[in-house]
Amino acid sequence: MKAKFLSLAASLLLVGCSQAEEAVAPQAIPVRTVIVATQTVPNVIELPGRVEPVREAEVRARVTGIVQERLYEEGTDVSAGQPLFRIDPRELRASFNQTQAALTRAQATAANARAVVERYRPLVEENAISSQEYDAAIAASREAEANVAQIRAQLESASLQLGYTTVRAPISGRAGRAQVTEGALVSQPEGTLMTRIEQISSVYVSFAQAASEVIEIRRAIASGELALNDDEQMEVRLTMGNGAEYPVLGYIDFLDFSVDEQTGTVELRAEFSNPSRILLPGEFVRAKIYAGTVNNGITISQEAVTLTGDGGTVFVINEEGQAAVRPIMLGDMVDGKWIVESGLEPGDEVIVSNLQKIRPGVPVEVTNTPTGRRQAPTPSATTTGGGR
CATH class of the missing domain: 2.40.50.100 (RNA polymerase II/Efflux pump adaptor protein, barrel-sandwich hybrid domain)
Structure with missing residues (x-):
């Protein structure tokens, strides 16, 4: 009798354990996925920049005065x-008048010297005066003319000073x-600086990019990994200090060919039309430089990415049909998709739905693949695994 009771108790215990294991067996979560594939994506470089006027003039004093x-x-x-x-022009006007009077006196002296030469010319031909006297008269006339030229230059300078x-x-x-x-x-x-004038109907935005990055871009262009536009213009888009996108596109118009010895950077500059004068000189902005396209890039939809301090994470399906976390490095966002710089390879299957219900190691069932591949483990297999 006792043996029968023990046998019955053992059977009930085994049945209870089996039911408990079946009750806690994880259920497959239905999800939609995308298969990672390479494609042509923009090569985006994000840099901080500073707005500068296209032309700037410092208005300074050119004369001394009040x-x-x-x-x-x-x-x-x-x-x-x-x-x-x-x-105050009074002092310079007096100087101008004085120089003008000196010019008038010098012109009179020169006219008299020329008259003397004219009177001496027939006399020297008649030997009425010596050649030495005639030569002295000519020299005096030339000296008087030179004095006139000198004072005329002084008068011109005085006129300029008065104009200033x-x-x-x-x-x-x-x-x-x-x-x-x-x-x-x-x-x-x-x-003395009096004021400044700036032309801001168009503005420059200056950047500094690490020389190593410039070298890498040139290497990628040479190897064919990076393709520039046919017109070789690099488009630039700005984000202003308040986070708003600047609506006008700009283009790189200057790239320095020397490296700053102190910072190890290369200077770049883009020009933007600024008809509404939204951009102000001295303002700091963030720029996205579209430097060609990457031929074998990877993008992933925004909804699949969880942002982190180091970039982001996505859920992929591993070989066991379970969700697994994959850290990725993010680039720019284009048309609602993140450009993935590293972390994903072609052929990876990324989960894009039901992310709030998924945890690492949870079995999932793909609902948007016609063949139903990567089905969740069967309940019997799960039960057997749990009974080991």
Whole structure:
């Protein structure tokens, strides 16, 4: 009787264990997947940059004097040649008048010397005067003419100096804040800065790229891994400091052929049209430089990627039909897809749905493949595995 009871208890225990194992057997999670394949993708280089005006002019004092008046409104557009400041001209006007009087006196002296030569010419032919006296008259006339030329040059210089008392804009553009006020002494030897004018209807954005990266790009172009556009123009897109995309495309217009010894970088520059003047000189931006295309690139849809501090992760299906985490390095996002720089190979099967339910090691069932390959393990196989 006791033996029968023990046998019955053992049977019930085995049945309970089997039911418990069947109850905890993981269920396959239905998922959709994509098979990784190579394709042509943009080669995107992301760099920080700084906005610079296309042209900038420093307006400096060209004469020494006292500022009388500011003739423009700060922060407004000015045209080339427009008066900006007036410097007290009285001292320079007096100097100009003095030089002009000296020129008049020198011209009178030269005219008298020429008249003497004209009177001496027939006399020397008649031997009424000596040749020495005639030669002296000619020399005096030439000296007087040279004196006239010298004073005329001085008068021209004085006229220029007088003209510089009206400080004019050297280029068209937006004039900045005045650096001097009325009553300030400005100096020609020191070249006192009075204001700045910037042209920002178009702007430059300057970047610095590591020399090693430039060398790698050149190697990739030479090997055929990287193909440039037919027009060889490199498109650039900007993200401004507030995170907004700048709507106008730019193009690289300058690439330095020397490496900065201190930073080990190569300077690049792009030009952007700035009709609305959204971009301001001195502003820091982030640029995406589209330097050709990579022939054997890999992309993955945004929904399949979980972002991390080091890049991102995706779930792939391993040989056992289970979900496995795969870390990847991400590049730029193009048309809603991440460019994958490393971590995935052609033929990898990446899960793109039900990611919130998946954990590493969980069996999955692919629902979007017609052949139903990579089916989840059968319940019997799972039970047998759990009973070992």
